[in-house]
Each structure stands twice: as C-alpha cells, then as structure tokens.
Amino acid sequence: MKQYLLLPLFLCVMIIMDCGKGAKPAALPVLFRGDGVFSQWDGIFSYRVGRIEVYILVDDSTNVFLLKADGKNILIDTGLGVRLFQKLEKLDVAADQVDTVLLTHLHGHHIGGLQKDGTTLFPNAVIYLAALEHRFFTETNVNAGAVAALAPYGDKVVTFEPAELGGTLNAIVPGIFPIANYGHTPGHTVFLVEDSDDKLIIGGDFLHVPQILDYAAANNIPIGGMHFRYPGIGTVAQNSETYVFNLYAVDSAEQIDTLFARQGALSP
Ligand SMILES: [Zn+2]
Numbered sequence: 100m101k102q103y104l105l106l107p108l109f110l111c112v113m114i115i116m117d118c119g120k121g122a123k124p125a126a127l128p129v130l131f132r133g134d135g136v137f138s139q140w141d142g143i144f145s146y147r148v149g150r151i152e153v154y155i156l157v158d159d160s161t162n163v164f165l166l167k168a169d170g171k172n173i174l175i176d177t178g179l180g181v182r183l184f185q186k187l188e189k190l191d192v193a194a195d196q197v198d199t200v201l202l203t204h205l206h207g208h209h210i211g212g213l214q215k216d217g218t219t220l221f222p223n224a225v226i227y228l229a230a231l232e233h234r235f236f237t238e239t240n241v242n243a244g245a246v247a248a249l250a251p252y253g254d255k256v257v258t259f260e261p262a263e264l265g266g267t268l269n270a271i272v273p274g275i276f277p278i279a280n281y282g283h284t285p286g287h288t289v290f291l292v293e294d295s296d297d298k299l300i301i302g303g304d305f306l307h308v309p310q311i312l313d314y315a316a317a318n319n320i321p322i323g324g325m326h327f328r329y330p331g332i333g334t335v336a337q338n339s340e341t342y343v344f345n346l347y348a349v350d351s352a353e354q355i356d357t358l359f360a361r362q363g364a365l366s367p
C-alpha cells in the first residue's frame with residue numbers, strides 16, 4: 100500500500116512515496132538523530148566517498164555537508180546557521196578549524212552561517228563560489244544579504260569557473276570538482292566528490308535544472324541535496340515521466356522513494 104505525503108520545500112514540492120521496507124546500506128550508519136526525539140529535519144549522518152568522509156548535517160529544512168579530506172574540514176554551504184555550530188561541535192570541529200567553505204549559490208538559507216553582525220563565523224576559512232554567481236550578486240546587489248554575508252571575508256572570497264557538465268573537471272581542493280548547474284541562480288554550482296572510484300554529487304537547489312539528475316542517473320552516481328529529506332543523500336533513476344529519488348535508508352527506517360515531476364513542474 101502506498102502513502103503519499105506532500106513535503107513543501109523552499110522552491111519546489113516533492114512527493115514522497117513510501118514503498119516499503121528497505122535494508123540499511125552498510126555505508127551509511129546513523130550517528131545522531133536529534134536529541135533522542137525522532138525528527139525529520141534534525142540529525143547528522145555519515146557517508147564515505149573513498150577516503151573522503153562526508154557528514155550530512157541536517158538543520159531544519161536546509162542541510163549542510165561537511166567533508167573531511169586530507170586533514171581539512173570543508174563545508175558545502177552553511178545552511179541557515181541555526182544549529183550548524185552545535186552539530187559541528189558534536190563532530191569535534193570548531194568553527195576556526197573549518198578550512199574551506201564551498202558555496203552552491205548565494206540564497207540566504209545556504210549562506211546563513213557565514214557571518215554574524217559583520218564578523219566572520221569561520222575565521223580561518225576561504226570561501227569559494229562560482230565567478231558568475233559572485234559577479235551577479237555583487238554587481239546587481241539584488242540581494243544585500245548575500246553581499247553582506249561575503250563582505251567580512253574580504254579577499255578570502257575566491258571565485259572559480261566551474262566545468263561544464265561532461266567537460267574537463269578542475270578540482271578546487273583534492274577530490275572536489277565544481278560543475279556548472281546554472282539556472283536556479285545565475286551561477287548555481289554543484290560539486291562532484293570523487294576518490295578511489297567512488298563518487299557523490301552534492302548540490303544546493305539543483306532540481307530546477309535537471310540535467311545533472313540525468314547525468315547522475317546515467318552514471319549511477321549518488322546525489323546529496325540541501326533540501327532532501329534525511330539523510331539527505333540517495334540515488335536517482337528516471338523513467339519516461341519522472342525521476343525516482345531513492346533516499347538511502349537510515350537505521351531501521353523504511354526505504355523512502357521520492358518522486359518529483361520532470362522539468363516543467365520544477366521550474367520556479
Ligand atoms: Zn536557492
């Protein structure tokens with residue numbers, strides 16, 4: 100028997116289909132699930148891409164990804180910044196131990212943890228984002244909050260040119276490659292994490308431009324997203340009408356399939 104739940108996200112609606120029990124993948128142990136209270140939107144989950152440790156910090160409706168690679172602490176986005184620091188503390192990562200912050204784009208709920216009252220919250224981090232994204236938001240000033248979030252970092256804001264999908268990849272830090280996924284915002288970027296033949300694509304609000312989903316499905320690459328229901332990571336497949344997003348199961352939770360309509364319904 101199938102149950103359908105509507106799950107509102109910031110800019111899209113996904114339809115969750117409960118399709119029965121599934122086994123917990125051995126690679127995805129649960130570290131925390133809130134404070135003993137089952138919560139859809141709270142938790143820390145771990146994953147591994149080769150030697151790269153990936154932690155998914157679920158914070159309200161926006162996830163943050165922490166990657167540990169070559170002794171470095173790398174964040175992808177900073178979410179709302181509400182419980183981010185509490186979760187980093189649980190992982191014994193102090194804010195001044197974050198070396199790198201990679202940004203998918205400059206919407207407020209992805210950069211909320213960058214600064215407070217004009218002071219950096221990651222004082223030793225270098226902030227990376229796509230040149231086009233930086234240029235659009237700083238030159239148009241369409242979102243003063245985005246400019247303010249970057250300002251305290253000064254020349255520690257570094258821009259890059261992400262590769263075209265299927266093009267030659269260039270790593271920002273070893274094993275992490277930006278890929279252009281422009282559309283949701285002018286410079287929206289996803290990051291391919293790759294090590295030892297393992298791969299994972301991490302994106303922000305990338306459902307609006309589904310070519311990356313075609314790529315992930317065709318190449319059998321798991322995807323992680325900032326607004327995916329916990330644990331925030333899974334695989335995607337497609338049929339003629341829909342993409343089927345198969346969230347990894349956690350603990351003894353049921354395997355959840357998420358269906359969402361293709362391109363037309365995804366456009367903002
Ligand atoms: Zn966005």
Ligand SMILES: [Zn+2]
Pocket residue numbers: 109206208209303304325326
């Ligand atoms: Zn978003």
